[in-house]
Amino acid sequence: MDDESVFYRELPKVELHAHLNGSVSFQTMEKLMSRKPHLNIEHSMTAIGKGQRRTLDECFEVFKVIHKLVDTEEDILMVSKDVIREFAEDGVKYLELRSTPREEQRTAIHQCKSEGLDIDVRLLVAIDRRNGMEVAMETVKLAEEFMLSSDGLVVGIDLSGDPTVGHGKYFLPALERAKNCGLRLSLHLSEVQSQREESELLLNLPPDRIGHGTFLHPEMGGSQSLVDKVVKNSIPLELCLTSNIKGQTVPMFSLHHFKYWYQLGHPTVICTDDKGVFCTDLSQEYQLVASTFGLSQKEMWKLSQQAIDCIFAEDAVKQQLKKRWQELHPQVF
Ligand code: 6MZ
Numbered sequence: 256m257d258d259e260s261v262f263y264r265e266l267p268k269v270e271l272h273a274h275l276n277g278s279v280s281f282q283t284m285e286k287l288m289s290r291k292p293h294l295n296i297e298h299s300m301t302a303i304g305k306g307q308r309r310t311l312d313e314c315f316e317v318f319k320v321i322h323k324l325v326d327t328e329e330d331i332l333m334v335s336k337d338v339i340r341e342f343a344e345d346g347v348k349y350l351e352l353r354s355t356p357r358e359e360q361r362t363a364i365h366q367c368k369s370e371g372l373d374i375d376v377r378l379l380v381a382i383d384r385r386n387g388m389e390v391a392m393e394t395v396k397l398a399e400e401f402m403l404s405s406d407g408l409v410v411g412i413d414l415s416g417d418p419t420v421g422h423g424k425y426f427l428p429a430l431e432r433a434k435n436c437g438l439r440l441s442l443h444l445s446e447v448q449s450q451r452e453e454s455e456l457l458l459n460l461p462p463d464r465i466g467h468g469t470f471l472h473p474e475m476g477g478s479q480s481l482v483d484k485v486v487k488n489s490i491p492l493e494l495c496l497t498s499n500i501k502g503q504t505v506p507m508f509s510l511h512h513f514k515y516w517y518q519l520g521h522p523t524v525i526c527t528d529d530k531g532v533f534c535t536d537l538s539q540e541y542q543l544v545a546s547t548f549g550l551s552q553k554e555m556w557k558l559s560q561q562a563i564d565c566i567f568a569e570d571a572v573k574q575q576l577k578k579r580w581q582e583l584h585p586q587v588f
Pocket residue numbers: 274275276277314318319353354355381383415416417418443446498502528529
């Protein structure tokens with residue numbers, strides 16, 4: 256590994272946008288495939304390799320294949336533990352994983368904690384747009400129950416899934432309920448261009464963080480009024496470069512909207528989205544941002560540190576993380 260790669264691996268990092276089943280690595284897939292040979296699933300069906308691209312529709316077909324492989328309690332436990340370990344090995348100190356709520360995810364987090372892994376893991380309960388408003392409301396009720404069970408692991412709600420399915424207005428009652436009971440909201444917004452009107456509506460909640468937000472700003476067909484709402488409420492954006500390139504919502508790295516928001520001085524958090532499907536990790540994503548936009552190691556350090564202010568866990572956790580970052584700060588800058 257060259258010096259630059261070592262720097263990004265050792266850089267302490269915060270991961271705030273990671274879908275559990277999209278984060279399953281090649282090695283874990285191997286184990287799942289050998290458990291279920293009758294499904295005849297190959298790696299080319301569960302991951303998009305280097306240089307390859309798919310449409311966003313095709314990406315959602317990939318998730319369907321993965322869901323066939325991860326369908327028992329044992330699978331979910333194994334997948335959750337492997338994903339947490341891999342993020343920890345990649346230098347992630349605080350992780351918010353998002354997925355449909357399952358007891359096994361909490362078990363995995365407790366088991367990883369007892370193994371002494373150096374990573375604080377929290378959960379965002381995912382509403383999949385495909386499942387409609389009634390399921391969304393049930394999901395929020397379940398998240399509330401999880402939150403009240405007081406181990407502090409469930410901190411918020413994610414609205415995700417195929418952005419071309421359904422309209423955000425149907426999810427407003429569920430999202431408002433979540434907000435009122437203290438769950439924080441991270442919403443996929445303007446991931447595709449046709450979502451402008453929906454974003455106008457959902458930004459009025461307002462959400463606590465935005466996933467992607469690719470088409471919010473005027474240069475990408477969004478509008479100044481959308482940008483103004485995001486800026487006024489200081490809503491951080493979770494940005495996932497490789498995902499957007501491989502899913503073809505952004506044509507090339509240099510045109511990624513990271514540049515627009517970074518130049519505005521607006522809070523952005525670099526994330527992986529689906530490290531398994533898109534064959535990446537958070538260190539690579541940081542390195543990619545640095546090389547594409549010419550940022551120094553010092554500037555990248557600052558980005559990783561500022562991500563702490565965007566986490567959903569309580570203030571005491573933010574303070575602990577800030578202390579860790581101070582301790583780990585390199586002498587050179
Ligand atoms: C929107 C996405 C996504 O929940 O089964 N998901 N939703 N946009 C994306 N950009 C590429 N990537 C993943 O993890 C997989 C699910 O996460 C959502 C989809 O609903 C996908 O089915 P879980 O753990």
